[in-house]
Amino acid sequence: MKINNFSLVLGLAFFLIVKSTFAQLSIVPQPQSLKLLSGTFIFSASTTISANTDGIFSIAIQELNLLKKDRLKGTPNKISFIKRTDLKPEAYSLRIDPTQITIAANDQSGAFWAVETLKQLAATNAFKTKNTWILPASEINDRPKFSWRGVHLDVSRHFFDIDYLHRFIDRLAFYKFNKFHWHLTDDQGWRIEIKKYPELTAKGAWRKLNNQDSACLKLAITNPDYNIPEKHFKMIDGEKMYGGFYTQEQIKELVSYAAGKGIEIIPEIDMPGHMQAATRLFPWLTSTGSVQKEKNFTDPICPCKETTFEFAENIFKEIAQLFPSKYIHLGADEVEKSSWKNIPECEALMKRENLKNIDEIQSYFVKRMEKYFHSLGKELIGWDEILDGGISPTATLMYWRTWVPTAPKHAAEKGNPIIMTPGEYCYFDAQQDGHSLQKVYSFNPVGFGLNESEQQYVLGGQANIWTEYIPSEQRLEYMLFPRMLAMSEVLWGHQQDFETFSRKMDRQFAVLDAMRINYRFTDLKGFAENNVFLKSAYLHIEAPKNAVVHYTTDGSVPKISAPKYTKPIYIDKTQTIRAVIFGANGRMGDVFTANYVQTGYVDAVSLKNPKPGLNFSYYPKFYKAVNLISEADKTKTATTAAIEIPVEDKAGSFATRHQGYFYAAEDGIYSFFLRSDDGSVLKIQNKTLVDNDGMHFAIEKSAQIALKKGYHPFELLFLEGGGGYTLQLEYSVGTSKRKAVSASDFVVE
CATH class of the missing domain: 2.60.40 (Immunoglobulin-like)
Structure with missing residues (x-):
């Protein structure tokens, strides 16, 4: 069933080498250095492949041999691999001359990434002539900045079969990702066979359609990418059920396949929360023996019972045997800890272990599981909630909660390794708009308040894909591409400016077309909604x-x-x-x-004593819509220069109001572009101009208004529902370029 996706690219793509510039070579991720030489190399069935040492070049040579299939014979030439001990992990040196390609590396990964670079050169810059491929002579020296370059996929909310995951792995390798974080269990489905507990997949892998499925089917009326594939349904006891799971044999084969593509698979079995797929079958795992939804999340398993640890250890023993990765991801996020209150076993545990609160019960569970992982020769990764109640010095933290900005620094101060996955940049289930690609490209994994000595603890980062509303392979690819290419450059670490990256994308889009990937097209521009x-x-x-x-x-x-x-x-x-x-x-x-x-022009208003600034109000409460904001909830007022939120300790959920006058410097048609996460509404002349209300990821909405020169009443309302926020307002006049609003645009009276 193995499909060499790159052969498909070679079979479909037809490109001409035009000007030989670095950007036009369109290698993603961008190499550390590249120098163009004279001439070309013809890759054909007559190309011989050799290495000066065995072992480390095996998967790279295997990949090249796959590319030679179906090629016609040509002029004899060669590709040589040499081991260079001065090169660092994953680094390579690649020289393409007219008669020989020389690849130098010090490890298996470096050699493999060199071949992936050759494949990109072939796909984006070579042209096809009688089943041979012509590559531009060049010299590349390259190495990644970060050792962890990952993509996470949730297969619990919606299932993706093993055949598709092979293609998924191929695409990660093509863009030099080296980690696949496989989220295998959650409330909505258990996807991995556990021999000790066959019920987990016999029953826990299947469900009736839920509210997320219903939302997808409603969207599918106008967008077929939201259709739930029929292949994931089967009749069970006379009912049509949705789901699927992976057998242990399938998992072993995929792990081996990924290793042959330079990718390590890290399994996640999420505990103690997000466990309803198991607790429905084994309610004795919870504190109360019942399965219900608490305040925010489903009942977790109970860390205060020895039977819980017996269950968990039996599962992770099998997990450790299936995955050679040194890591196991425990999850430990979004735990409804309130279910442990007033439970005799938990009160006894707290007394016995001198635990002060339920956060420390969570920490007790994580530390005890980590100790068990160590006995299996594994290391623990957890989402950043593992900081709550105390973290062991050997755990690896995966940072995602942008509304807890101090988490990376706290982890680094304790010496814990960190993988950066902040939702603002890395959650690819967030809907896209014209800013999304640039937002990903601006991600700095060593930012977030870390000083130079603390940055050494950052292993890298990854893109996360949660699939509540991603039911099909087509929709998954639409959400993943082209953002995955921007993330590739960020984590490889040698990106230039976004404009250069955008120019390279023209050729990369052609490659994605050739691979039949359902990527999202670039936005159309030049108008408002x-x-x-x-x-x-x-x-x-x-x-x-x-x-x-x-x-x-x-x-x-x-x-x-x-x-x-x-x-x-x-x-x-x-x-x-x-x-x-x-x-x-x-x-x-x-x-x-x-x-x-x-329309006609809207007249300006007269002001007697205009002063720079905007009146600001702050409401530390959760609202679903701006028309629900109540003045009774207001706790702070201030005067801001422009669109700012001058509150040092912001509530988890809040609303704001900026009010004053916008100064139109000339008669004209003004276009306003309002981007926010969550809701926002812009009013000009006391009427709603841009309605971007509601709870949502960062999206932009826009509208125009014809304004006479002078002052116009202005009001901007904003909601933050929790999870980190975005609030940006830009405008243009006529055909001028967009610009962010600034202090010179606003006055109060």
Whole structure:
């Protein structure tokens, strides 16, 4: 069943080498250094492969031999591997001359990454001639900055079969990721066979459709990527059930396959919380012997019973035998610890172990499991909640809660290794907009308040994919690509500026097309969602290079038969225009909507004594919508220069209000772009202009208004529901470039 996905790329891609510049070579992640030489190397079935030592080059040579399949014979030439002890882990030196390619490395990984670089050169810069491949002569010296370059996949909420995971592994390797964090269990399904407890997969791997499935099916009415694959259903006791699991033999085979692609698989069995797939079957695992939902999360297993540890140790004994990785991820996140209160066994444990609170019960569980992991020759990883109640000095912390900004520093001060996965940058289940790719590219794994000595504890980072609303392979790829390429550059560590990366992406998109990956197209730009015009206007659609855009002017969703956008669209009446990018094989991208309304200028107001600033109000309470904000909850007022939140100790959930006057420096049509996580609403002249309300990830909404020169009443309402926030407001006038609002734009009276 092995499929060499790169052969598919070679079979479909057709590229010409044009100008030989570093950016146009389009290697992702960006190498540490590259120098172009004269000439080309022809890779064919006649190319011989040799190594000056056995062992460390085996998987690299195996990968090259896969590429030679189906190639025709050509002029004899060679690829040579040499061991160089001066090179650091995962480093390589690659020289391409017209008659020979020389690859130097000191370990297996370095040699393999060199071959992946050759594959990228072939896919993005070579051209096909009678089943041979021509590579530009060049010299590359390269090594990663971070040793942990991971991608996490949750297969519990929605299941992905073993065949797809092979393709998933291939794609990670192609972009030089070396860790696959496999989230195998959660409330919604148990996905790994455990011989000791066969019920976990016989029953725990299957469920009736839940509220997340229903949400996906509703979205599938207009977007087929949300359809739940029929292959994951089966009849059990006369009922149609959704799910699936991996046998231990399948797991062993995938672990071996991944190792042959330079990737280590780290299993996660989430405990003590997120365990309802098990506690439904074994309710004695909980503190009360019942399975119910508490305040925020499902009942966890009880760390105060010896039967709990017997159960956990039996499971992890089998896990340790299946996965050669030195790590096991315990999870230990989002635990409903209140279920341990007023439980006799827990009170006895606290007295016996001198535990002060239920946080320390959680810590007791984590430390005891870590001790057991050590007996198996394994090391423990946990989400950053393992800091609560105290952390052992040998545990590895995975940081995700951006609303706990001190967590990385606290871990580093204790000497704990850290893997950075902050939700703001790394949660790829977050919906995408035109800023998402750049946001990922701006991720700095050694930031977050760490000084130079503390940064040494950062192993690297990873992208996390939670699949509550990702039911299919197509939807998974849409959420993962192209953000995964930006994360690849960040974690390899030699990225340049985002503009350079964006230029390289033109060729990478062609590679993704060749691999038949359902990636998200770049946004269409040049308009707001709600636009205005005075007498007439032109809609200029800014599209990615070589994109094919089709549009409609009657508000209907464009099909590939709709008119193709080739020149600006003339607007002289109120109407709705919709536009879509169509890619390879007619694949349809997101629908972009531009509403146009004819309007006149809005008059400015007169102010007697304008002063710089905005009036700020703070409400430390959770609200679902801005119209629920109550003045009775206000605890702080201030005057801010612009859009700032001058509160040092912010509540976990809060709302804010900025109020004053926006100064329009000239008559014109003003476009406002409001991006927030969570909700926000912008009002101009006491009327809602941009409605970005509700609980959601960071998304942008926009609208236009025609303003006369002068002062205009301004109000910005914002909600933070918990989990870290984003609040950004930009604007443009006419055809000028967007810019962030600043102190010069606002006054109060």
